[in-house]
Amino acid sequence: MDQNNPPRRPLMRAVSFDEAGAAIARLLDIAHSDTGQSQRVADFLLAWWNGDDLGHFPVLHLANCDTEISEDMLVIMAYLASAGTTYANAWGHDAAMRELVMARRDIDLPALVDEAHETLAAAFAEIRFLAGRPATDATMKTIRDLCGTLEHLPRWLRPGRLHETGARQTIRATIDDAKALIDPGKPAT
Structure with missing residues (x-):
């Protein structure tokens, strides 16, 4: 050899x-x-x-x-x-x-979580504002729609759930839906 x-x-x-x-x-x-x-x-x-x-x-x-x-x-x-x-x-x-x-991987996670929290705060402010106005059918529908849209968002924002399959897509869709209800004239991201 x-x-x-x-x-x-x-x-x-x-x-x-x-x-x-x-x-x-x-x-x-x-x-x-x-x-x-x-x-x-x-x-x-x-x-x-x-x-x-x-x-x-x-x-x-x-x-x-x-x-x-x-x-x-x-x-x-x-x-x-x-x-x-x-x-x-x-x-x-x-x-x-x-x-x-x-x-x-948490590449976009911090920004998404921050945006979700900002959207929750804006939605709650909108609900408080609408609750102080005369109760019309449109006002009550907007309140119901916002509450329904936001109902599950806090659960998705828990650390253990953030990495589940579909979590980011669900959070993004919820943010976009809530923003559309808060400001119907503004396009979603």
């Missing part, structure tokens, strides 16, 4: 584009769920997507996931080892990855 040119041996089997795509789809389903391993899977996918900004993936997480999940991660790594730089959007998962960023 030549010391300068040791024989090469395959460390892993070749992974096809389709196999990698199927593994990504399975991992995205898990990352978007609310299971015990979903955060580890999200960490893996987001570290691949943009590790500098979205965090890194501790390799030991491979040992802390079910075998099938770890194998899917390894399938992606094997594909990347042979194919080079490729991201999930190559398989059409750009939107799912962006949703994962929004669901699992």
Whole structure:
């Protein structure tokens, strides 16, 4: 055996584009769920997507996931080892990855929570103002609509709920609906 040119041996089997795509789809389903391993899977996918900004993936997480999940991660790594730089959007998962960023990382969360609190304060001020006016059908309808729109917002703003799937979309829609009721002539954001 030549010391300068040791024989090469395959460390892993070749992974096809389709196999990698199927593994990504399975991992995205898990990352978007609310299971015990979903955060580890999200960490893996987001570290691949943009590790500098979205965090890194501790390799030991491979040992802390079910075998099938770890194998899917390894399938992606094997594909990347042979194919080079490729991201999930190559398989059409750009939107799912962006949703994962929004669901699992606090990139826009502080501004959204601040806006939700401001909207709650404005809505309560509007309700107090309307309650002091003569009770017309339109006034009572606006009060009922505002109360109905805002009813669940405080629950969505709890720290444990902010990272649930759909939380940001629900908060955004509630803010927009409340603003439309407070100032019907102003377009929603």
